[in-house]
Amino acid sequence: MSGPLARLARAALRRVAPRAFLALCPRAGSDELGRAGEELVARALHRAGARIEARRLRTPWGELDLLARDALGLLAVEVKTARLAPRPRPRGEPPVPLAAGRRPGARVDGRGRVRLERIARGLAARRRVPVRAEVWEVLAGPGRATLAVRRVADA
Secondary structure (H helix, E strand, O other), X not given: OOOHXXXXXXXXXXXHOHHHHHHHOOXXXXXXXHHXXXXXXXXXXXXXXXXXXXXXXXXXXXXXXXXXXXXXXXXXXXXXXXXXXXXXXXXXXXXXXXXXXXXHHHHOOHHHHHHHHHHHHHHHHHHOOOXXXXXXXXXXXXXXXXXXXXXXXXX
């Protein structure tokens, strides 16, 4: 099924059940994959006690995927999502971990880190509260999604 109704159904599934969306829509585009990853990270932050203040926040210094507030202050979050293809391995062997350079968070290179730090410093100056900057990775494997956090910088 395609067309406006299908797009609407996919968007609703992505918002309501992002893990199910990742499992049921293996050919989702990069934008849909990214939005599902952002929803998963927002839910994980909420479970950890943070309040989501903004999504896809446009600032003078760049766009930020999520802005959350917790007991320590503000948290500027960049979310990177990727699909994992099943890797061949002998039956009964443990999964082979991804090399560090192949993880989605590795796409935040030096310029990306500088941009994220600049956004965090700008928000800290405007709001006069401590701001941390983090990169969260969402790895969507066959039939499941896992979260991994990797800190980039403190601002």
